[in-house]
Every structure is written in C-alpha cells, then in structure tokens.
Amino acid sequence: MKKTRLALLSGGVSSEREVSLNSGRQVFDALDKDKYDIAPYDPKTDLKQLVIDADKIDAALIILHGPFGEDGTVQGLLDLLDIPYQGAGVLGSAMAMNKLVAKRLYDGAKVPTPSYLSFSMSQKIDFSKVTGSLGLPLVVKPACAGSSVGMTIVKEEKDLEDAVKLGFEHDDCIILEKYIKGIELTCGVLGNDELEALPVIEIIPGEGHEFFDYKAKYVAGETTEICPARIDDKTTKKVKELAVKAHQALFLKGYSRTDLILCNNELTVLETNTIPGMTATSLYPQSAKEAGYSFTELLDKLIDLSIKEHTKLKLRRST
Numbered sequence: 001m002k003k004t005r006l007a008l009l010s011g012g013v014s015s016e017r018e019v020s021l022n023s024g025r026q027v028f029d030a031l032d033k034d035k036y037d038i039a040p041y042d043p044k045t046d047l048k049q050l051v052i053d054a055d056k057i058d059a060a061l062i063i064l065h066g067p068f069g070e071d072g073t074v075q076g077l078l079d080l081l082d083i084p085y086q087g088a089g090v091l092g093s094a095m096a097m098n099k100l101v102a103k104r105l106y107d108g109a110k111v112p113t114p115s116y117l118s119f120s121m122s123q124k125i126d127f128s129k130v131t132g133s134l135g136l137p138l139v140v141k142p143a144c145a146g147s148s149v150g151m152t153i154v155k156e157e158k159d160l161e162d163a164v165k166l167g168f169e170h171d172d173c174i175i176l177e178k179y180i181k182g183i184e185l186t187c188g189v190l191g192n193d194e195l196e197a198l199p200v201i202e203i204i205p206g207e208g209h210e211f212f213d214y215k216a217k218y219v220a221g222e223t224t225e226i227c228p229a230r231i232d233d234k235t236t237k238k239v240k241e242l243a244v245k246a247h248q249a250l251f252l253k254g255y256s257r258t259d260l261i262l263c264n265n266e267l268t269v270l271e272t273n274t275i276p277g278m279t280a281t282s283l284y285p286q287s288a289k290e291a292g293y294s295f296t297e298l299l300d301k302l303i304d305l306s307i308k309e310h311t312k313l314k315l316r317r318s319t
Helices: 017-030 047-056 073-080 090-097 099-108 127-134 157-168 214-218 233-249 283-290 295-316
Strands: 004-010 036-041 059-063 116-120 138-142 152-154 173-178 183-191 201-205 223-226 254-263 266-273
Touching (some): 017 036, 090 099, 090 266, 099 173, 099 233, 099 266, 138 157, 152 157, 157 173, 254 283
Parallel strands (some): 004 036
Antiparallel strands (some): 183 254, 201 223, 254 266
C-alpha cells in the first residue's frame, strides 16, 4: 500500500511554541508509520522548504497554537500550496482565534456567552465605568491569544490597570468580561458536515489555580479531568448541542473543542478552540478515547476528514 506523504507542522513563533513542539513529538510517535511517510516542518525555520516540497505532500497536520498557526495564516499558505490540512480553514480559524469576533458570532447564533466590553490599545479606559457595567470580579484577556496567556481574574478595581497592561502585552485588543464561577466543562466536536459531539469533560483546576490557566493546562498533576463529566443527562445533551452550535457559528470544519461554564443550571460558552491540544493526554484526545477512538485512530480520522474537505475546496480553483 502506498504511504500518504504527511507534513507535520509544529513549533511556530507564538508564545505557545514549546507546547506545540511537545504536541508535535507526541503526534509523530502516535502516527501509523505503515500508513504515513512523515516529514516534520517548523514554520519558524522551514516555511521555504515546505513550499519547495509542496508537490510531494499529500496532506498536512497542523499542530500549532496561537498567532501565525491557529489564526488562518498557515491555513492560507497551505490552501495556496494545494495541500489538505485538518480542521478549520482560513475563515473559521481567523474568526475563532479572535475572541471578539467569536463573541459577536455567538451572539448572532444565540449561543450564550458572558457579557463583555472590548478596548483597543489606543482607547482610554474608564475603570469605574467598566466595573459599574460588568461588576467584580471580571476577566481581562487578550483578544487573540490562546492557552489563557495574558489572562487575569480581577477581584478589586485597583488591580484592573495592571491586568489591562498585561493583556496589552499580548495583543492590541483586549476583552473585559463578566466573571462566571461554576463548573468548568469542555466538549469536542468531530466531523465536516455530519458532526459528532464527543463525551463532555469536567475540569477541576488544582489548588492555587483560580481558573484553567496556562500552568493548569500543561503541567502534569495540576488539574483533575473527569470524563465523562459528572453532570446529568439533560445537561450533557445541552452541552453537546451548544458545542455543535458554537462550531457551526464559527464556520468550523474537522474538529473543535468548546469550553463552557455551568452556573446555577445555566450554561455559558467561553470560547472555541480550532486546534485543541494534541498530546495523548490532552482534553480532546481524552474525550475521543472515551468515544472509542485511540489517539492513532483519531489522527487517522482527522487526516481523512481533511482530504475529503479538500476535494470541495478544489471546486474554487480554475481548471
């Protein structure tokens, strides 16, 4: 059987580079070497080589996080090179990466999301008006960063200025959002046109973590993850419906993972990830395993979905 020539993209130039490299190594180990001839590429150093090799590549796995990897830029390059890749295209990737755009699309699709205000770096912020509108505590986060980078929960107005400064260190636009305390949940979606909502995971950050922050996400033992989540069937069904609705609202394909909060029996969507963490113990592979997909089978599925979706995109090319 002829092997699929697969480009594995990891690393990149965002603040999540090391996480991406670690994920890339684990994905490489899990891929079936009898099916794939795998060539690793790091966009920080290997983009020229990727372009040179394009005609020899059958498909790509993008294991990148944050700007210049998850935001549609690499996806656009692969479209130009006529290389299939897993997950969202340029449009969905860009919109989901920008939390402000995503929130506006959630609103339009009637997906519940916390109330918020947004500010650019050039705007003056009246902190008393912000707290008067959103109350305290509130959340400050960059519009286009991932893995909770630059995010702060502000409990007192005196701490708001420093939180805003931190947010602007990572992006020129920030979101100030009403803080909702409750049970943290996440739900994966798999598929192109026919969507499968995967088992729901409950996330319990360990002591010292007010929320599922960068350390809680990536340091072993810092967080307890329970799959399936300890919620009733009715709530589980609603979580899955909202994950699918969020996925569709952002025009996503292939897969995604949506984070939610359950508070007083009400569900609120926080954000949707277009390239979820892809180590064997990451949330999305955990959920997929509960649904019956081994890590290797999940990667096979994503590659297969990418090739099928690519046939539709070729209709846009002139013959």
